[in-house]
Amino acid sequence: MAPASSFLVLSGIAVIAVALRYLFPRRRQSFLESKSYPPGPKSPSIPTLDVWVQFQEWGREYGDLVYIHENNMLILNTAQVAVDLLERRARIYSDRAMTNMMKLSGSESVFSLQRYSDKWRGNRKFFQQHFRKSASSHFYTAQYRKTHQFLHNLINVPEEFMHHTMSVGLIYAVLYGLDVGSEDPLAQKAVETMHLLAQAVNQSFPTIERFPWLRFMPSWFPGCGFQQVANKCAQGIKEVDTIPFDIAVNNLKTGKGTSLIAELALESEGDPINLARVKAMGTASFLGKTMSSIASFLLAMTQHPDIQSKAQAEIDHVIGRDRLPTFEDRQSLPYVESIYREIMRMHPPIPVDTAHLSTEDDFYRGYHVPKGCQVIANIWSINRDPNVFPDPDKFMPERFLNSPIGPFTNINDIYAFGFGRRVCAGRHMADNTIWLTVASVLATLNLRNAKDDAGNEVDIPGEYTRTFLRHPLPYRSSITPRDLQARELIFATARE
Numbered sequence: 001m002a003p004a005s006s007f008l009v010l011s012g013i014a015v016i017a018v019a020l021r022y023l024f025p026r027r028r029q030s031f032l033e034s035k036s037y038p039p040g041p042k043s044p045s046i047p048t049l050d051v052w053v054q055f056q057e058w059g060r061e062y063g064d065l066v067y068i069h070e071n072n073m074l075i076l077n078t079a080q081v082a083v084d085l086l087e088r089r090a091r092i093y094s095d096r097a098m099t100n101m102m103k104l105s106g107s108e109s110v111f112s113l114q115r116y117s118d119k120w121r122g123n124r125k126f127f128q129q130h131f132r133k134s135a136s137s138h139f140y141t142a143q144y145r146k147t148h149q150f151l152h153n154l155i156n157v158p159e160e161f162m163h164h165t166m167s168v169g170l171i172y173a174v175l176y177g178l179d180v181g182s183e184d185p186l187a188q189k190a191v192e193t194m195h196l197l198a199q200a201v202n203q204s205f206p207t208i209e210r211f212p213w214l215r216f217m218p219s220w221f222p223g224c225g226f227q228q229v230a231n232k233c234a235q236g237i238k239e240v241d242t243i244p245f246d247i248a249v250n251n252l253k254t255g256k257g258t259s260l261i262a263e264l265a266l267e268s269e270g271d272p273i274n275l276a277r278v279k280a281m282g283t284a285s286f287l288g289k290t291m292s293s294i295a296s297f298l299l300a301m302t303q304h305p306d307i308q309s310k311a312q313a314e315i316d317h318v319i320g321r322d323r324l325p326t327f328e329d330r331q332s333l334p335y336v337e338s339i340y341r342e343i344m345r346m347h348p349p350i351p352v353d354t355a356h357l358s359t360e361d362d363f364y365r366g367y368h369v370p371k372g373c374q375v376i377a378n379i380w381s382i383n384r385d386p387n388v389f390p391d392p393d394k395f396m397p398e399r400f401l402n403s404p405i406g407p408f409t410n411i412n413d414i415y416a417f418g419f420g421r422r423v424c425a426g427r428h429m430a431d432n433t434i435w436l437t438v439a440s441v442l443a444t445l446n447l448r449n450a451k452d453d454a455g456n457e458v459d460i461p462g463e464y465t466r467t468f469l470r471h472p473l474p475y476r477s478s479i480t481p482r483d484l485q486a487r488e489l490i491f492a493t494a495r496e
Ligand code: HEM
Pocket: 111, 112, 113, 114, 124, 127, 131, 284, 285, 289, 290, 291, 293, 348, 349, 350, 353, 354, 355, 356, 416, 417, 418, 419, 420, 421, 422, 423, 424, 425, 426, 427, 429, 430
């Protein structure tokens, strides 16, 4: 072919290609991209124990994004992809899945599990008004009181340190003005309901998903085993919502004491929507996440007495020995802050974030993310990304201390609190509670390995529970006041 005619033919092809692309851009794009889901294992079995470790391994094999076709599930293994999707594209990644089992178990009234809807928006806005950063100081009195009580419990009955469920008590003190100990039926009901709810959300009950009419059958009917869990859970949620609420309102009306919930309930009298929002605050946080972080801190300090001593030296230098730390001291204690940050990094209470459901088809990094996909940030591997945290399995507070920007970065950098519009709504309160406990324990107590009868140090396996809420397994530790002065300080502040 002559050069001129071949030029004409090539130009013609180019023009047609451009025209086709111009005329059918969407069809062409979706045709190509719908074919390319992110990579992932084929028909894998998803483990119920340490699922975050399996997700991390898949991340090493397949990359930042791991898609499981059978479950329409996308696992996010680095902060970059979690921020890109859950924060930058929050408009389409903020819904939650609501299965038949969850509905039967009463999940629709649990704010953190609600669909991305006007009801959720109303609850979130209402909750934020009272739990945003600038409102944090409202909780200081309760936080000091509960933290000081916690120190007292630790030296009074040190062998029961695992049971000093301070934060369950704290949330009841903050919200309802109630003093609830770990043996209190209210606290036990909250913990029991939390486990039932976790089963309803995380375990699969395929019969009720496939045959919704089974909910009308008696519980002995084949395939109706789900009913027992669902009924107990729904009843538990109702009780957790209403019993402390009623006591708090009654206390206010009879002049026995006031509380945040009681005051809000009184303001909302005659307004059933607001009243429901007030009640929903109760179940918002009844997962013992704060407690898990505090338990991880106690364990880490027992394992690392050198780090403990270094933090104690900082506290002694900045605060001295004749008072306990206060929130005003926080910015002056960078090493204590680094310990707190390292605990939240290495031991996120929920290593796998609550799934965000996508509400539209999306394309990201050349891959198709289908509508209705459960998008799960694997907080565990995000916090162990060696490119961000070198030597990630080592407990090393210095990584924050020596970072060019130092340890006092934005709370958004604590990935344990989740991402985007569904990020933990109680994080400022949780952050303050954990920090105050960390600083107060370090200021007054020594945590060491326990010794056996022969005087040998008892080994600490450092093991954790392996289901959705990660918590250290029981171990033996020696907890003693640093000296007589610290002991007196603990007794004096616990009496206040
Ligand atoms: C160490 C303590 C805590 C941790 C690690 C934690 C972590 C989380 C995480 C990972 C989520 C899901 C975020 C997402 O979907 O991306 C969440 C949601 C939530 N958390 Fe926390 N949380 C803690 C303490 C608390 C406390 C003390 C409260 C209440 C005072 C609270 C209230 C909530 C609420 C209301 C939601 C649901 C937010 C929504 O769906 O809009 N959390 N939390």
